[in-house]
Amino acid sequence: MTRLNDRVSLHENLVLGRRKLSEWFHRSPPRNLTAGELLVAAAPSSEVIFQLQAGWACQFRDFSDGSRAIVDIYLLGDVIGMDAVLRTRPLEEAMALTSITLATIDGEDALTDLTACRHMALYIAWLLGQRQRRADRLLAAISCLDARGRLATMLLDFYTRLRGRRLITGSIYNLPLTQIQIGSYLGLTVVHVNRMLRSLRDERIVNLEKHSVMILDLERLTRLAQNGGRMSPIASVGERSLSEAAD
Amino acid sequence: MTRLNDRVSLHENLVLGRRKLSEWFHRSPPRNLTAGELLVAAAPSSEVIFQLQAGWACQFRDFSDGSRAIVDIYLLGDVIGMDAVLRTRPLEEAMALTSITLATIDGEDALTDLTACRHMALYIAWLLGQRQRRADRLLAAISCLDARGRLATMLLDFYTRLRGRRLITGSIYNLPLTQIQIGSYLGLTVVHVNRMLRSLRDERIVNLEKHSVMILDLERLTRLAQNGGRMSPIASVGERSLSEAAD
DNA sequence: CGATTCCTTGAAGGTTGTCAACGTTGGTGG
């Protein structure tokens, strides 16, 4: 009877949870979708959880006038629909960006079943936290950075995520998003995305052509993503708290 | 031996989880902070979860040049730190916006313990999903709406959340944020926040003065928050998928 | 009642959106 509370075992618990969840995903046959299809199209029941086994997908939100915001982008291995399961939002707002392959877990109360296993419950909480951090990073970038900074953030983000999963090793990767979609993701128009990509290319910082990203100057790219310089500095309440917040 | 899987009992499970979590919060004495203090100041150990029992708080992200993005705002009753617990982010990025009272759950592996109870595990997943939806809404608003639309979204959001918790009944509520903080939350400068608030007041849509919000025309405010009209319409892949996405 | 922070307003400039046109690509059918 192992205690779950030692510090070292947190990571082990997560690994266990990931493995168990993976087993669940393999109980149903994978489904295929083509670019542009909604993930709902692969849903056998109302409450479904997906795992991306090939391709790219995204989560979006539409406005009544037709404009669209892409709020998250899913890469190979990502779990999709965790946050939607407990709410009426029927995941009609997730779409394939390329041809994709999905593993699924369905059932009326999928998440209720999953949380019955404490390892999976912990892993699910970790997954949700991870997606939250992605959202926070994007939010901060869109709030504080200009167009170039946002592009830098996005390109670095994909770079980091792909490397973390050993999906790439060098400084080149494939980015299947159209410039229109990049615009929806970063809160910019196609025209401006295009202009800024050109300027990044002209300055030999990063090259994005024909859905292929080549990072030329990682240092400058990182600096673009970190330095704000668009919003009014400091939104704090009192100077004392700032000194405590020293980074 | 009640089955957890009936459709009706999902809500009951969540209520049970909330109750149990509430018990845990009451095992430690509440702590007080004043406006501007970081929540870390009330943390007895490295891994802590808070519940806001009085006042307002926020989560933020700083950039190296001093600019700051507020990525979420916590109201009375909100649980804070769930997403941080499983990651090294030490919640140094949460701050009291007013004087606040916090209930705490600490311990080396707080979340590991909590997920051992399936009711709490389910409720925790629900809480994480709820925060995620807030982030998605804000992200969409900042991506697609102009300054007035963002302000409308924010003011409606607080209105809805406060009403949902029966913290207000009419169309007036107290908003302790400074205009600087509103700017950091919406990705705008103080100056522009001020101007847009004036214009909303002049048009008799909503009145925000001295931290007091009075909604004058709910319908027009809602329309401002819904209609995008700033970004290029439609960011889809092919027309076929759009017809399926009919709303 | 000083001092700090916050609010408010004006003028000027820059980043970004809009509009329009054309080139490019990829898929489809004759």
Added chain:
DNA sequence: CCACCAACGTTGACAACCTTCAAGGAATCG
């Protein structure tokens, strides 16, 4: 194989929204 079409990419000119800079007034706190 070529023509065609639709979506995507690219570029220029112009306008709008928003930021920046500056300065004074109001509010809050010790």
